[in-house]
Amino acid sequence: MTAQGITKPVHRPARPWFSSGPCAKRPGWSLEALQNALLGRSHRSQEGRARLGEVIDRSAKLLGVPEGWKVGIVPASDTGAVELLLWSLGGQAGHGVDVLAFETFSATWAKDLENELALEDVRVFSAPQGQLPNLAAIDWSRDVVLTWNGTTSGVCLPGLDSVPPRHDGLVLCDATSAAFAMDLPWERLDAVTWSWQKALGGEAAHGMVALSPRAVARLEEGAPRPLPKIFRLTKPAANPTPGRPAQLNEAIFKGDTINTPSMLCVEDALDGLKWAEAIGGLRALKQRVQNNFKTIQDWVAQRDWVEFLVKNPQERSCTSVCLEVTAPWFKDLCKEAQTKAIKAMTALLATEKAGYDVAAHRDSPPGLRIWCGATVDQPDIEALLPWLDWAFAEVAATLRHGQNSQDASS
Known part of the structure; x- marks a missing residue:
């Protein structure tokens, strides 16, 4: 299954919990x-x-x-x-x-x-x-x-x-x-x-x-x-x-x-x-956070549809990572339509069990928010990112198809 040339990923995060609060339990928790x-x-x-x-x-x-x-x-x-x-x-x-x-x-x-x-x-x-x-x-x-x-x-x-x-x-x-x-x-x-x-x-x-x-x-x-x-x-x-x-x-x-x-x-x-003590204390926690954040940082640098909401790199959070969609078609939508597009995108992710609770806070511009705290494993961040590409492409194709149908009927 493809959308805009993007194939639906196969590999899912082992723990698809990326909420900014309550946050993911520690690895191995039961x-x-x-x-x-x-x-x-x-x-x-x-x-x-x-x-x-x-x-x-x-x-x-x-x-x-x-x-x-x-x-x-x-x-x-x-x-x-x-x-x-x-x-x-x-x-x-x-x-x-x-x-x-x-x-x-x-x-x-x-x-x-x-x-x-x-x-x-x-x-x-x-x-x-x-x-x-x-x-x-x-x-x-x-x-x-x-x-x-x-x-x-x-x-x-x-x-x-x-x-x-x-x-x-x-x-x-x-x-x-x-x-x-x-x-x-x-x-x-x-x-x-x-x-x-x-x-x-x-x-x-x-x-x-x-x-x-x-x-x-x-x-x-x-x-x-x-x-x-x-x-x-x-x-x-x-x-x-x-x-x-x-x-x-x-x-x-x-x-x-x-x-x-x-x-x-x-x-x-x-x-x-x-x-936290067993893995090496605060130093180890901070390193896990930085590894997670860098994974998203590298991914954003290679994408043309998404950017950090915070433009100053020195002021970017490494835990609650907020992203905005910069694709021209998305920017042309009204805020209500942008919010619906993000909801459609996150609903796809949830249905596929690829990522939960990654929509931006309701008070922020419509976009994505991914928790990168120490209880999140870096491989799960890596597995999530292709699903973001796929879900975005799916929503874009759906909206474009709807617009084409509307143009044809008129």
């Missing part, structure tokens, strides 16, 4: 990995706390979180973790906030700071999908809220020097599709969030926060507003002072979570962490 899950037991039991503490300790060690930082598990995935930081720290003690908004979630953080928290001194630096705002315009004497890697746009901060080594304000970093996949400048950040469902293929609904001593000190200055229970990281200080009415609730950072976690998900998170 339900057997969860057989020792602490089911039917309280997460506040000695054994439950121990496993939650193990997730915290292994995560901190694998990521290279500095000594003196506090790492904890919080509710509601990365969204909950970021919102917790915004509501707990945003606008505290009159601190102005600069926020970068260049993809769906970072734009949400900006809207929440402006509209929900109604902070008086917020500056939003925006950019269209596929671009970064002007980083030189940021005032690092203020608090800064940034997303390290834009999951929905495929834009990544260009390097560790994106944040200056010295800054007077706090830097709050959403790192959910960067953690466990690329380097983070921990010594230049103050509070970092991520989730279990991204780079290590964990299950949803659990977020994590890492707090520097500076962030902890700010929290202990007291909450700037009433907070719901699931956002509270502090408790009244045993010996309060005018500048320190609260103290960090240390139990949260030892496995005593604010709300009830899924011990099934905890077991799965531990499985992912142990796998």
